[in-house]
Amino acid sequence: MAKTIHRNFKEIADAEQARAALLNAGWRAAAVQVNRHEARQADTSTSAVRNLFDSLTPDAADHTDQPLASPAALLSVDVDDDVHREQADAIMRHYGASEA
Numbered sequence: 001m002a003k004t005i006h007r008n009f010k011e012i013a014d015a016e017q018a019r020a021a022l023l024n025a026g027w028r029a030a031a032v033q034v035n036r037h038e039a040r041q042a043d044t045s046t047s048a049v050r051n052l053f054d055s056l057t058p059d060a061a062d063h064t065d066q067p068l069a070s071p072a073a074l075l076s077v078d079v080d081d082d083v084h085r086e087q088a089d090a091i092m093r094h095y096g097a098s099e100a
Contacts, residue, residue: 002031002078005085007097008071012036015073018095022077025091031078037071074100 009015015034022032075092079085089097 002080003085004076004078005088006074006076006100007089007092008100009073009075009095009097010071011096012073014095014097015075018075018092018097021091021095022088025087027077027088033076035074035076037073071098 007018009018012034019032019034023029075097077088077092079088
């Protein structure tokens with residue numbers, strides 16, 4: 001029974017390279033999907049709270065003024081067994097994958 005594993009990538013190009021490597025290693029195209037993360041627009045409440053907290057903390061003193069690095073893409077891979085899972089993990093780690 002196939003299972004799907006998911007890994008995040010900081011760069012879309014890295015996810016695409018990992019996908020190409022998985023396809024070259026024999027995975028079916030339908031079993032390897034790249035999904036780009038889209039930044040969500042902040043709603044009014046979230047913006048108000050963020051502005052309030054920003055005004056209460058000194059600039060750069062607590063490193064909250066810099067935006068958090070967020071993954072650019074999610075790669076989902078269908079694997080049949082533990083051997084395939086290990087192979088897929090090794091390939092994706094080579095391109096900088098992190099746990100989703």
